[in-house]
Amino acid sequence: MKRGIPIACVVTDIRLPDIDGLKLLKVIKSLYPDLPVFVISGYGDEITEEIVRKEKGDGFLPKPFMVDDLVALMEKSKKPARETRPDRELGLEIQKEKRSVSSYAFVTMDDRHLFENVYRKLYFMDKVLYCDAVIGDWQVVLLMQSNSRKDLHDFVENSLMNIEGIVTVELLDIVEPLLSEEAKNVVQMVEDSLQEEGWRRGEKRPNALSCYVLLEIEEEFFESIYKQLYFMEDVVHCDVTHGRYGFVLLVQAPTFDLIKKRVAHISRNIEGVLKARELRIMNLFEM
Template sequence: MNEKKVLLIDDEVSLQRSLTMGLLQKGYQTESCENGMNGLKALEAFKKKQTPLHYVVLDVRLPDIDGIKLLKVIKFNYPELPVVVITGYGSESTAADARSEKADAYLEKPFTIDELTKILEEIPEKASSTDIAEKETAEASEGKAVSAYVLLNFSETANLSDVYQEMYFMDHVLYCDAIKGDFDMAVLLQAEKLSELHDLVEDKIKKLPGVKDICFMAVESPLLPESVNNIIGTVDKALGREKGNPETANNANFWKSASSYVFLEIEKEKLENIYPTLYVNEQVVSCDFTKGKYDIVLLMQGASFAEIDRNIQNKIKPLDGVLRIKESPIIKLFEM
C-alpha cells in the first residue's frame, strides 16, 4: 500500500514525534517543519521534485508567522491541498478564521491519533500538490522601478511640519514619515533610474530648510535561491502586498495602529535565512534589503508599540546573524 504523505507544521517537538510515530502506524508518512518559512520551503520542494503531498497539518501558533496567514498563503498556491488546522488555544473566532481561509478541518489540542486520522480519511481525496499548476510568478522586467530610503536629521529650529508638506508633494516621493530615534524623518523614493533619486537628493532634499544630515540607502534585490524568491513572491500575492505600493502604509487602518521603522545590521552571509524569516513575520508590512548604513529596513505595524517591541525582542533579535537593531517609531506631526 502506498503511504500518504503529511506535512506537519508545528514547533512543538514532542507533538512532532508523537504524530510522526502515530501516523506511521496508521499508514501515513510525515515530514515535520518547526516554523512557517520551512513549511513553505518544504511545499516548494515537493512541487519541484513532483512528489505527491496529500495533507498539511498546520498549527495556528508558529514562531515566525501567524498560522491563519500561512493557511491563506498555502491555499492561494495549492487550493486543492487539504489543510487541517490544529491549535492548543481554540476559540470560536479562531475556528471561524480557519473556515474563512478555507481550512478543510479544525482540531483542538489535545487530540488522539485516531481523531486526526478519522478527519484525514473523511476529507474528500483531491489532487496532490504536484498535480496543481504553478501560478505564474514572473513579472515583466520592463519599466521596473528602483527605490531608496533617505533618513534625515534637522536642526532644532527647523519647522518639520512645513518640511514634511513640501517633501510630501515632491516628485518621486512614495511616502515620508516623521520618526523618533536617531533620525527625524524617513522617506521612501522611487524612480526609473537610481541617478534620478541621487539628483533629487542633491537638488531638492539637501536644500530643504534645516537639513543637517542625510543617509541614502538604495533598495536592492537580495541574492536568494530561486525557491525562496518564489515563496516571497507568492506570499506577497496571497497577503495582498504590492512591492512599492504605498497604499498599505497610507490606509486608515494602518494609521489607527502603532507603526515603526526597524533598521537592522546583519551578517550578510546569513541573509538567506534572515531575510525570508523577517518577510513572513506577521507584523512586517514591508521588508527591504538596502545598501548603506543599514542592511535591512522593516516597516512594522502592531496594535501598540509595546506589541512591536515584543515581536522585535522575541522573534527578530534572536535570529542568527542579526547584529544590531534600531527601532524608530512613526509619529504624527500634530502630536509633536
C-alpha cells in the same frame, strides 16, 4: 492589476489613512499617466479643484453627491481610445516601468527651523512616495522612487540638501534580494497560499501603530534572515537595502509595546542580526 485585471479608473478621497489623496493623485499619474483619476472630498473648494487640474486629475467632485453625478463626471472626462499597439511594444513599456528604482532617505533637521514647514515641503515633493515623521536619530524618513539611482542621488544632493533646515540625509538604496531558487520557490509557495486565503502581504493595517526597524546583519546569514522576516507576523514590508543596514522593515501592531517585543524577538532569535534600530512613526497627517 496583479491578477491580470486592468484598472479602469481610480476614485480617491482627499482624506486617507496613510497618504493625502492629492499626493496619491500625483503618484498614480507619474506611474500611469493614462489612468483616469477622480478626486472626491467633503472639504474641497475651488482651490482644491484647481490643484486637481494642475496635477492632471480627470475630475473633482465635492461631497455630498449622487452616484449619477460621479457617472456623469466620468463620462464627461472620457478620452478618445488610443491606437492599439503591438504586444511587443506594450511589453517594452512594462519592462521600462519595472526598471524604476527606490531608496530610503533618513533626514535630520536643524532644531531652529520649524519642523512643520520642512515636513510639508518634503511631503509634496516629486519623487517622494511616502514621508513619515519619526522619533529617533532622524526626524523624517522618505521613500523615494525614480527611473535611476543617479536621479535619486542627484535629487538628494541638489534638492533635499538645499532645503533650509535640513542638516543631513542618509541614503539607503532598495535592492532586489539575491535568493537561491529554493528560497524563491518557498517564498512563492507561501505567497500563493496566503492569497488563496484572501490575505495579501504588504497591506497596511488601519488603526495600527507603525515603526521602521533598521537591521544590521552578517551577510552570510542574509537568505536565512530574509526567509524568516518576509512572512513574520506584524512585518508589513521587508525591504533589502544596500548600505549600513541590510534590511528596512515596516512593523505594525496595536501598541508600541507589541512592536518592541517583536523587534526584541528579531534581535535575540534570528541568527545573523547584529543590531536593530527602531524609528517610531508619528501621525502628522492631520497637522
